[in-house]
Amino acid sequence: MISDQKLLEKEIARRRTFAIISHPDAGKTTLTEKLLLFGGAIQMAGTVKARKAARHATSDWMAMERERGISVTTSVMHFSYGDCEINLLDTPGHQDFSEDTYRVLTAVDSALLVIDSAKGVETQTKKLMDVCRMRSTPIMTFINKLDREGLTPLEVMADIEDHLGIACVPLTWPVGMGSSFKGVYDLRTDELRLFSAQHGGRRVEDKVVLKGSDDPRLDEYLGDAAVKLREDLELLLMAGTPFSLEKYLAAEQTPVFFGSAINNFGVQELLDTFVRMAPAPQPRPAIDPSLTALTAGQTGVQKAQDNAQSADPLPTRLVHPAEAEFSGVIFKIQANMDKAHRDRMAFLRVCSGCFSRGMKVRHHRTGKDFNLNNATIFMAQDRSGVEEAWPGDIIGLPNHGTIKIGDTFTEKTPLKFTGIPSFAPEHFRRVRLRDPLKNKQLRKGLEQLAEEGAVQLFRPLINNDYILGAVGVLQFEVIIARLADEYSVDAGYEATSTHCARWVIGNDKAQFDDFKDYYNNDLALDAEGALAYLAPSPWKLESAQERYPKVEFRTTREIS
Ligand code: G4P
Numbered sequence: 001m002i003s004d005q006k007l008l009e010k011e012i013a014r015r016r017t018f019a020i021i022s023h024p025d026a027g028k029t030t031l032t033e034k035l036l037l038f039g040g041a042i043q044m045a046g047t048v049k050a051r052k053a054a055r056h057a058t059s060d061w062m063a064m065e066r067e068r069g070i071s072v073t074t075s076v077m078h079f080s081y082g083d084c085e086i087n088l089l090d091t092p093g094h095q096d097f098s099e100d101t102y103r104v105l106t107a108v109d110s111a112l113l114v115i116d117s118a119k120g121v122e123t124q125t126k127k128l129m130d131v132c133r134m135r136s137t138p139i140m141t142f143i144n145k146l147d148r149e150g151l152t153p154l155e156v157m158a159d160i161e162d163h164l165g166i167a168c169v170p171l172t173w174p175v176g177m178g179s180s181f182k183g184v185y186d187l188r189t190d191e192l193r194l195f196s197a198q199h200g201g202r203r204v205e206d207k208v209v210l211k212g213s214d215d216p217r218l219d220e221y222l223g224d225a226a227v228k229l230r231e232d233l234e235l236l237l238m239a240g241t242p243f244s245l246e247k248y249l250a251a252e253q254t255p256v257f258f259g260s261a262i263n264n265f266g267v268q269e270l271l272d273t274f275v276r277m278a279p280a281p282q283p284r285p286a287i288d289p290s291l292t293a294l295t296a297g298q299t300g301v302q303k304a305q306d307n308a309q310s311a312d313p314l315p316t317r318l319v320h321p322a323e324a325e326f327s328g329v330i331f332k333i334q335a336n337m338d339k340a341h342r343d344r345m346a347f348l349r350v351c352s353g354c355f356s357r358g359m360k361v362r363h364h365r366t367g368k369d370f371n372l373n374n375a376t377i378f379m380a381q382d383r384s385g386v387e388e389a390w391p392g393d394i395i396g397l398p399n400h401g402t403i404k405i406g407d408t409f410t411e412k413t414p415l416k417f418t419g420i421p422s423f424a425p426e427h428f429r430r431v432r433l434r435d436p437l438k439n440k441q442l443r444k445g446l447e448q449l450a451e452e453g454a455v456q457l458f459r460p461l462i463n464n465d466y467i468l469g470a471v472g473v474l475q476f477e478v479i480i481a482r483l484a485d486e487y488s489v490d491a492g493y494e495a496t497s498t499h500c501a502r503w504v505i506g507n508d509k510a511q512f513d514d515f516k517d518y519y520n521n522d523l524a525l526d527a528e529g530a531l532a533y534l535a536p537s538p539w540k541l542e543s544a545q546e547r548y549p550k551v552e553f554r555t556t557r558e559i560s
Contacts, residue, residue: 004354005322007354011085011391012391014083014085014280015084015085016087016274016275016278016279017349018088018108018110018111018278019104019107019111020090021105021112021114021125026145027114027116027145027261028114031142032077034267035079035081035088036088038268041077041080075089075090076089076347077090078394081271085390085392087393089104091104098454098474098475099422099423099453100453102127102131102471103331103421103453105131105132105137106135106420107394108137109138109392110137110138110139110140111132111138111139111140112140112142112270113125113129113141115143115144116145117143117145117150117258118148118149118151120155121160121162125164129164129165131423132251135419137251138249138251140255140270140278141255142261143256145261146174146177146184146195146258146259147178147181147263150177152177153170153174153258166252166253168253168256169243169244169253170255170258171243172187172259172266173229173232173236174258175229176225180225182194182222182225183265184258185213186269190211193269213230241253281321283320284329285316286317286318286408286415286417287314287415287416288317288414290414291314319351319352319417321392322352323352324353325352325411325413326350326410326411327352327409327410327417328348328349328351328355328395328409329407329408329417330347330348330403330409331420332405332453333403333404333405335482343398343399344400344403345399346396348396349393350390353411354389355395356387357375359411360372361411362414363407365404365407365408370397370409374397374398375395376396376397376398377389377393377396404559405420405559406558420559421556421558422453422526422558423555423556424500424502424556425470426469427476428499428534429476429494429495429496430466431446431468431493433489433491434491435489438489441487445483445486445487449479449482449483455475455479456501457526457527458501458524458532459524459525460521460523460534476493480492480493498534498535499540501524501534502541503530503531503556504552504554505552505554506550506551511548511550515548516531518547519544522534530557533553
């Protein structure tokens with residue numbers, strides 16, 4: 001019989017947890033669907049799109065999003081592929097995406113980047129890649145829509161290298177594009193796969209495989225394109241960077257595939273390589289207060305919380321997925337679509353050990369025990385009750401607002417996982433309440449909505465204003481609609497002079513006190529009581545940074 005530890009290690013080794021990221025319309029939904037199709041998780045293309053539409057129809061504020069043809073939710077899909085168990089985390093596709101999108105990237109071990117060959121790198125992709133870079137997340141790239149006219153492969157790769165600061169190493173190479181797209185050449189196996197358009201279901205093995213660039217049938221099948229292909233191959237051999245698995249895992253290189261998701265072309269190669277190369281669940285840093293003595297009367301979690309705000313960090317260690325004790329961290333909260341119940345789903349990434357239904361775990365922020373009877377796993381098509389889950393898996397914990405982003409659950413050790421930060425918002429609005437008698441409801445509504453993590457709430461030190469900050473402006477509309485819908489609060493917005501927000505930490509008490517005096521009018525507390533500087537302009541921020549070199553102006557803040 002296989003021992004528990006061996007089983008744990010085996011389950012970890014076969015898991016891949018990744019996010020799929022792209023600019024809207026690059027083909028993320030289409031590719032996701034094809035991955036699910038090849039994994040056997042769905043039987044027909046169109047299912048993911050249909051599900052997206054159905055999900056949008058379930059509440060009023062979601063209807064608002066549907067009208068704009070966008071999705072601001074992030075979904076999680078679990079499916080099997082061969083011997084692998086895959087957790088795919090989708091990211092919202094519109095430019096009005098939210099902080100959630102960034103945070104999803106903190107819950108994965110790798111990412112798949114989809115680029116439209118005609119458009120190259122676009123703004124949203126850059127922002128998401130910044131987060132990947134912060135964490136050195138390995139990235140695999142799929143250049144899509146080769147069946148359309150686009151940039152040359154070298155142009156797209158140069159664009160990726162310039163904008164995303166990562167070396168591109170092609171593993172396949174396209175022959176032609178648009179109406180003259182003939183197929184892709186696999187640079188590792190020296191095989192040519194000829195393109196055939198297939199919009200529907202699972203791909204059948206009808207490809208013609210030619211071996212090597214000297215194969216005389218190359219000219220027969222490709223005509224003039226064979227000459228160009230041979231030139232390209234020679235150039236790649238001479239000037240191309242060799243692929244290194246270590247460099248991919250260190251996020252220094254991205255392996256590149258070319259294809260056409262809608263035509264099922266190039267997807268299987270991508271998926272096969274992905275499951276082979278992408279990292280299994282990785283260790284994660286956590287504050288472990290048990291490593292130092294607690295002061296009298298202090299609980300481990302209090303110590304961890306105090307520490308999050310202090311400049312004197314507690315010992316942090318890497319929690320390895322193969323540690324026997326179960327641990328997990330919440331990276332996302334989503335309001336349930338059923339507004340009558342106002343319940344929420346908290347998304348937990350299992351970080352170590354095995355989860356089994358009904359197990360009792362400690363919710364360390366509150367110190368309460370939690371019976372995980374109702375945990376849900378997100379299958380490709382349905383949610384279903386989860387019997388067991390392993391490191392890398394994502395499970396949903398239904399709750400009524402007791403769980404917050406960044407919360408850690410373990411069997412007993414009072415860990416506090418780090419690396420699930422808040423990101424500095426880029427857009428700001430001052431909330432205007434139309435009925436002054438509803439101030440209490442407004443406050444409650446804003447606090448609860450801020451806890452879900454889509455917007456941040458700032459309270460200036462000098463007045464009672466509510467300043468909302470968001471990463472994408474759509475969130476502002478969602479908040480007003482939800483305040484009306486769920487809290488019966490009629491509110492609107494006024495412009496604010498805030499240009500950007502930075503969390504401030506003083507490394508020198510005298511200088512920090514002076515800073516706080518000088519900038520008192522522009523200081524605010526966020527929903528967790530952390531001090532932030534709401535800078536009215538970029539140059540004011542710059543001058544504050546120059547004037548107070550011992551004050552740190554942070555673009556992210558660890559959630560306590
Ligand atoms: P997104 O999730 O990244 O926003 O993109 P999505 O998959 O929805 O794809 C955006 C559009 O690009 C869709 O067309 C889709 O059919 C098309 N597309 C995806 N992959 C390919 C490809 O390999 N080649 C070509 N030519 N088109 C592709 P649409 O007209 O917006 O939607 P639909 O009516 O096809 O559903």
